[in-house]
Amino acid sequence: MEFARAELVSAVTPIEPLPNLSALLGIDLHIKRDDLAGTTMGGNKSRQLEYYLGAAQAAHADTVLITGAVQSNFVRTAAASAAKLGMKTIVQLEARVPDVDALYGSNGNVLLSRLLGAEVMYYPSGEDEAGADAALRERAAQERQAGRTPYVIPLALGNPPLGALGYMRAAEEILQQDSAFDVVVIASGSGLTHAGMLAGLRAVGHSARVIGSCVRRDAQQQRKRIRTVLDALAELTAHASQVGDDDIMIWDEALTPGYGQLGPPAAEAMAMMARTEGLVLDPVYTAKVFAAVPALVESGEITKGSRVLFVHTGGLASLFAYQSALENAFPHG
Structure with missing residues (x-):
């Protein structure tokens, strides 16, 4: 195949x-x-994204949605890669790490994702992969209603x-x-x-x-x-x-x-x-x-x-x- x-x-x-x-x-x-x-x-996420974003291109998507931890390299790399390919990115950040300070929520990958033009949304649980994916799909449905063509990069097993x-x-x-x-x-x-x-x-x-x-x-x-x-x-x-x-x-x-x-x-x-x-x-x-x-x-x-x-x-x-x-x-x- x-x-x-x-x-x-x-x-x-x-x-x-x-x-x-x-x-x-x-x-x-x-x-x-x-x-x-x-x-x-x-x-390493660049290698994974080659196939997810390849599938997004094949589906003629103009918007990519992805979920991960607040300091996820995956979502930041997705934002960079999608920008390179001319797509909008919506990143969902999950609360996975306890007892963090202000820098954790604003610097590093979060800062870069914003610089790269990604829209940021949040999910309250870091241990609910299926729920995080469902939240992305709900947002994708809203994007579809707005006339866009979204592609969801899922996290949970079963995909x-x-x-x-x-x-x-x-x-x-x-x-x-x-x-x-x-x-x-x-x-x-x-x-x-x-x-x-x-x-x-x-x-x-x-x-x-x-x-x-x-x-x-x-x-x-x-x-x-x-x-x-x-x-x-x-x-x-x-x-x-x-x-x-x-x-x-x-x-x-x-x-x-x-x-x-x-x-x-x-x-x-x-x-x-x-x-x-x-x-x-x-x-x-x-x-x-x-x-x-x-x-x-x-x-x-x-x-x-x-x-x-x-x-x-x-x-x-x-x-x-x-x-x-x-x-x-x-x-x-």
């Missing part, structure tokens, strides 16, 4: 060695710079996981660059990036372990979600049917204290990457993902000498909304 694709990632993102961390950890560590993918601070196709493509891209990795460490949130990478590798018979680091749910919940996404993805493409339950590897020890909150493992990972390789991670996704690498080396789950690829999925815009948390984690002096 062919799927419409809007070309948002026009160049191959590099794979770079991390020599200092490799020496420190005793592994051969590389980084896939998907923080450079797409437009306006980029990230075709078009975004996962983007990371099946990313898996192909990685293998064309370098196919000799033993382990791939990647974010596991909505499940589209993780499931797509896993399905893409297995589709061509590559046996690298794909370890998803949880950014929103614990390991038990996330394992079920990845299985559900993979089963739905297999309905879109037979290439996704090669993934067994044993292939779904989940790590959640940096999730604490919860989604969108900076805990000690993530803060330590941010410091390690910044001070060893000069690369910055964000507190919501990539710091929690990279935290898996030294922890799994220490536990022996990633053996010394392994060739490891860490997928940097971007998200740096949200950094500027976390000033208070970062100042607490890295005090002056």
Whole structure:
């Protein structure tokens, strides 16, 4: 089956060695710079949006509606990508993170979404995916009555996981660059990036372990979600049917204290990457993902000498909304 694709990632993102961390950890560590993918601070969501916005174009949509957390990179990247394609964007921001300050609600991705011309609406719950999708569809109906042609990018399970196709493509891209990795460490949130990478590798018979680091749910919940996404993805493409339950590897020890909150493992990972390789991670996704690498080396789950690829999925815009948390984690002096 062919799927419409809007070309948002026009160049191959590099794979770079991390020599200092490799020496420190005793592994051969590389980084896939998907923080450079797409437009306006980029990230993995650009690859997912190629298929959602491709479908929107095929439907002749002029308005895109999307939901996510207040500091969602997905909604900000959707606003940027839709602007590039000449579409209006309505972003719905969900209250997922407790005890936030004023900066969280106004800086980072929120500020960029407004700059990009997105209309912002709000949803009071951060744990009601079906309800958030229903609110978008209700608003889409209003847009339709006003003479526009809306396209909803859904969040909840039960919708075709078009975004996962983007990371099946990313898996192909990685293998064309370098196919000799033993382990791939990647974010596991909505499940589209993780499931797509896993399905893409297995589709061509590559046996690298794909370890998803949880950014929103614990390991038990996330394992079920990845299985559900993979089963739905297999309905879109037979290439996704090669993934067994044993292939779904989940790590959640940096999730604490919860989604969108900076805990000690993530803060330590941010410091390690910044001070060893000069690369910055964000507190919501990539710091929690990279935290898996030294922890799994220490536990022996990633053996010394392994060739490891860490997928940097971007998200740096949200950094500027976390000033208070970062100042607490890295005090002056």
